[in-house]
Amino acid sequence: MKMPEPDAAVIADRAQIVAALARIVPDGVIGDDEGVSPYGSDGLTMYRQSPLAVVLPRTTEQVSQVLAWCNAHGVKVVARGSGTSLSGGALPLADGIVLGMARFNRILDLDYDNRCAVVQPGVTNLAVSQAMAQRGFYYAPDPSSQIACSIGGNVAENAGGVHCLKYGTTSPNLLGVELVLMDGTVLRLGGPGQEQAGYDLLGLVCGSEGLLGVVTEATVRILPRPATQRALLIGFSTVADASDCVAAIIAAGIIPAGLEMMDAPAIRAAEDFVQAGYPTDVAALMIAEADGTRAQVDDQLAQITAIAQAHRCTHLRASQDEVQRLLFWAGRKAAFPAVGRIASDYYCVDGTIPRRALAGVLARISDIVAGHGLTVANVFHAGDGNLHPLVMYDASRPGQEAAAEAAGAEILLACVDAGGVLTGEHGVGVEKRDLMPHQYGEIDLAVQSRLKGAFDDNGLLNPGKLFPTLSRCAEMNAMHVHGGRLPFPDLPRF
Amino acid sequence: MTIHRPDTIDALAAIIREAAASGQTLAVTGTGSRPGIGPGPADAILDVTGLGGDLVHDPAELLLTVPARTPLAEVEALLARAGQCLAFEPPSPDPIWGRGSGSIGGAIAAGLSGPRRPFAGAARDHVLEVAGVTGRGELFRAGGKVLKNVTGFDLPRLLAGSRGTLAVLTEITLKVLPLAPAQATLALPAETAAAAVRLMADALMVDGGITGAAWADGQVLLRLEASAAVLPALIDAARLRLPALTVQDDAASRRSWTALADLNGLALADHILWRCPLPASRAPALAASVAAMGGQLRLDWGGALAWIALPPALADLDVHALVADAAGRDGHAQRLRLPAGIPSAVPAQPRLDPGLAALAARVKAQFDPAGILSPAATPGSGA
Numbered sequence: 022m023k024m025p026e027p028d029a030a031v032i033a034d035r036a037q038i039v040a041a042l043a044r045i046v047p048d049g050v051i052g053d054d055e056g057v058s059p060y061g062s063d064g065l066t067m068y069r070q071s072p073l074a075v076v077l078p079r080t081t082e083q084v085s086q087v088l089a090w091c092n093a094h095g096v097k098v099v100a101r102g103s104g105t106s107l108s109g110g111a112l113p114l115a116d117g118i119v120l121g122m123a124r125f126n127r128i129l130d131l132d133y134d135n136r137c138a139v140v141q142p143g144v145t146n147l148a149v150s151q152a153m154a155q156r157g158f159y160y161a162p163d164p165s166s167q168i169a170c171s172i173g174g175n176v177a178e179n180a181g182g183v184h185c186l187k188y189g190t191t192s193p194n195l196l197g198v199e200l201v202l203m204d205g206t207v208l209r210l211g212g213p214g215q216e217q218a219g220y221d222l223l224g225l226v227c228g229s230e231g232l233l234g235v236v237t238e239a240t241v242r243i244l245p246r247p248a249t250q251r252a253l254l255i256g257f258s259t260v261a262d263a264s265d266c267v268a269a270i271i272a273a274g275i276i277p278a279g280l281e282m283m284d285a286p287a288i289r290a291a292e293d294f295v296q297a298g299y300p301t302d303v304a305a306l307m308i309a310e311a312d313g314t315r316a317q318v319d320d321q322l323a324q325i326t327a328i329a330q331a332h333r334c335t336h337l338r339a340s341q342d343e344v345q346r347l348l349f350w351a352g353r354k355a356a357f358p359a360v361g362r363i364a365s366d367y368y369c370v371d372g373t374i375p376r377r378a379l380a381g382v383l384a385r386i387s388d389i390v391a392g393h394g395l396t397v398a399n400v401f402h403a404g405d406g407n408l409h410p411l412v413m414y415d416a417s418r419p420g421q422e423a424a425a426e427a428a429g430a431e432i433l434l435a436c437v438d439a440g441g442v443l444t445g446e447h448g449v450g451v452e453k454r455d456l457m458p459h460q461y462g463e464i465d466l467a468v469q470s471r472l473k474g475a476f477d478d479n480g481l482l483n484p485g486k487l488f489p490t491l492s493r494c495a496e497m498n499a500m501h502v503h504g505g506r507l508p509f510p511d512l513p514r515f
Numbered sequence: 516m517t518i519h520r521p522d523t524i525d526a527l528a529a530i531i532r533e534a535a536a537s538g539q540t541l542a543v544t545g546t547g548s549r550p551g552i553g554p555g556p557a558d559a560i561l562d563v564t565g566l567g568g569d570l571v572h573d574p575a576e577l578l579l580t581v582p583a584r585t586p587l588a589e590v591e592a593l594l595a596r597a598g599q600c601l602a603f604e605p606p607s608p609d610p611i612w613g614r615g616s617g618s619i620g621g622a623i624a625a626g627l628s629g630p631r632r633p634f635a636g637a638a639r640d641h642v643l644e645v646a647g648v649t650g651r652g653e654l655f656r657a658g659g660k661v662l663k664n665v666t667g668f669d670l671p672r673l674l675a676g677s678r679g680t681l682a683v684l685t686e687i688t689l690k691v692l693p694l695a696p697a698q699a700t701l702a703l704p705a706e707t708a709a710a711a712v713r714l715m716a717d718a719l720m721v722d723g724g725i726t727g728a729a730w731a732d733g734q735v736l737l738r739l740e741a742s743a744a745v746l747p748a749l750i751d752a753a754r755l756r757l758p759a760l761t762v763q764d765d766a767a768s769r770r771s772w773t774a775l776a777d778l779n780g781l782a783l784a785d786h787i788l789w790r791c792p793l794p795a796s797r798a799p800a801l802a803a804s805v806a807a808m809g810g811q812l813r814l815d816w817g818g819a820l821a822w823i824a825l826p827p828a829l830a831d832l833d834v835h836a837l838v839a840d841a842a843g844r845d846g847h848a849q850r851l852r853l854p855a856g857i858p859s860a861v862p863a864q865p866r867l868d869p870g871l872a873a874l875a876a877r878v879k880a881q882f883d884p885a886g887i888l889s890p891a892a893t894p895g896s897g898a
Binding site for chain 1: 573575576577599626632637640649653654659660663667668669675676692712720745748752792793794842847870874875877878879880
């Protein structure tokens with residue numbers, strides 16, 4: 022993985038840069054090697070690079086001044102929320118600063134009449150829902166790192182979660198942002214209304230991986246919590262039956278709140294780890310969740326049950342209470358650390374495929390991984406086709422890490438070849454940057470990348486991410502876990 | 516005036532490249548069913564209805580790929596036969612302009628969303644992939660034919676609602692969703708916009724299956740959609756929470772929402788029609804000022820969308836200013852229809868803050884550096 026060549030002149034000016042930024046944010050500049058070291062990587066710990074300095078602003082005015090100063094002096098900037106990116110989106114640059122948004126940690130307004138919340142970008146995803154729980158409202162997108170990941174990072178990555186088939190990823194739940202451009206211009210895109218004037222720049226900014234601007238405030242849509250949630254645990258003796266069952270549920274006009282699948286290795290690892298009561302004699306296990314009023318939930322579960330039986334399910338249980346529903350989910354949510362217990366190392370791949378291609382792509386994944394002398398467990402957001410193969414390897418054995426990385430790249434290319442895409446929710450970042458030409462043509466990429474010039478004409482905001490560099494390199498990585506330890510061991514991942 | 520009507524994408528690209536080289540501006544037009552939205556005057560007309568392509572509906576994957584020229588009515592009928600729909604309920608332009616219901620490409624380029632918008636998302640949330648030609652004459656594709664995709668910048672959202680000013684879309688892939696089999700509408704009296712907005716906000720505080728919330732003719736209308744088995748329970752639950760409601764059964768409910776979509780009683784042929792998104796809580800202030808001036812107003816989206824009809828005598832009423840007074844910069848106004856022969860000094864398009872207008876112009880320049888695609892419809896152009 023190659024980042025742009027650092028600018029030696031900028032690195033040589035470190036002391037002056039730190040001094041100038043400290044005049045803007047007097048109590049918020051870290052400019053020594055030891056101090057900046059904790060910011061050296063994000064959730065993709067494979068890559069490390071200490072930044073020149075870390076700036077921790079408190080106000081939009083400070084963000085604007087910092088960016089304007091850096092723009093005028095040719096200093097690159099990488100914005101950072103909680104640093105949980107799985108694609109290296111917040112990886113620092115040797116000749117750039119990290120703009121840490123952690124001090125933007127206030128919820129500014131909970132507006133129930135307009136069903137929106139105004140929050141600062143450093144607020145964690147879960148804290149938004151917790152702040153309105155007493156009023157029976159919540160914020161729907163629920164990336165599994167939600168106890169740690171920030172709203173600003175969610176906006177940058179258009180973060181998803183297990184309920185986004187029904188409720189959407191971040192973008193449809195984002196009504197507005199305050200955005201600071203690299204030249205210091207402060208803009209408001211959207212707001213508490215349902216529609217913005219002019220081009221949909223809000224839609225463009227969401228998921229732009231920190232390349233277009235820095236979000237200093239977000240207005241998000243909030244929803245009344247469903248009265249009831251229940252889950253079904255459904256086992257199948259073949260992946261094909263399970264896959265056909267998913268298609269039949271959708272074809273019957275049902276959009277479940279969650280529709281997840283795991284293959285046999287993932288089921289066994291999860292069951293060994295959390296004893297969720299999963300059947301271990303099935304080839305595929307589905308979790309289907311319904312939410313809404315009691316009548317809606319009962320009706321949907323009855324329909325799904327009938328469809329599952331028609332598709333030869335060998336195991337079917339409905340959660341009888343909230344404890345059991347959460348237990349059903351516990352195994353799924355712990356699938357990553359569970360795999361981490363049975364393999365010394367693994368890494369997580371993130372691609373999306375048309376659902377009907379599942380059986381074929383899973384077979385292809387088995388072949389790819391076996392061809393590299395490795396094994397794999399698969400978890401799958403079956404409702405929206407987002408697949409997470411967990412490739413297991415042993416980093417202490419020579420060549421295995423490289424083999425795992427090569428297998429991961431081949432898997433993503435197989436997803437694209439099956440009609441899918443390189444990333445469903447983790448982002449391109451540095452990780453999948455050089456695979457982009459497999460999905461998009463040269464002009465397609467040019468049309469996208471030119472837009473950066475409209476927002477940041479000097480190319481100083483998070484350069485080296487998302488778009489392939491001129492020197493294409495085959496190296497590619499995903500979330501690496503060494504010795505069974507996750508970068509954030511306490512975070513659920515799915 | 517020259518009318519270009521290419522029948523292949525390569526011919527389309529050649530026309531655009533030539534226009535860009537010569538600086539000839541093009542009014543990008545489909546069936547011409549939305550004259551109030553685009554494209555405005557230009558040196559030549561670029562009629563895109565000659566561009567065909569394959570229609571692929573894949574119900575199990577919730578995907579529909581269509582050539583842009585496909586009639587909207589045909590798309591909706593095709594989906595309905597499979598028990599699916601465009602969940603954002605694209606409003607038909609026919610009641611507003613009387614020139615037919617237009618094409619799917621026009622619906623996406625206009626970017627307008629119907630009553631389900633607050634509950635199921637906007638047009639832009641259902642566009643998964645687009646293919647077309649930029650103002651530089653390049654063939655391109657953006658997004659992907661899958662439901663969940665964060666690979667690269669989200670151009671499908673940017674291009675939805677861009678009114679043909681950035682690129683000419685030739686093919687669109689949409690997320691399509693199940694059509695609810697049954698519906699009912701709860702009607703509650705509300706004499707004022709303030710009372711209506713309060714009622715709708717209270718109704719929407721609870722998750723109860725509401726997929727439409729409008730105020731027209733002294734009544735709040737709340738639409739419930741569900742399976743036939745579930746609907747009675749939703750109605751019963753609503754009865755317990757909401758005062759003095761009457762229930763419209765499935766057929767009556769459909770008639771009510773068709774009448775709302777048709778702007779019945781509002782879109783009088785000689786009236787001026789404005790469309791104003793704003794926070795619902797600011798709608799009562801706007802309603803009061805419109806009433807004081809002698810205009811008519813109705814609300815959709817739980818109050819977050821105001822439709823205003825003004826008599827010809829109020830052609831110079833600055834609705835932009837009324838919305839700004841009511842909602843500051845959180846709302847905006849667009850005049851969709853100005854009857855023929857009535858002059859107005861008020862621009863039709865929303866005013867943009869200077870910073871936003873400058874950014875919009877830079878975005879436009881990246882797609883269309885010569886500024887040839889429907890220049891009069893470009894946001895911030897002052898038209």
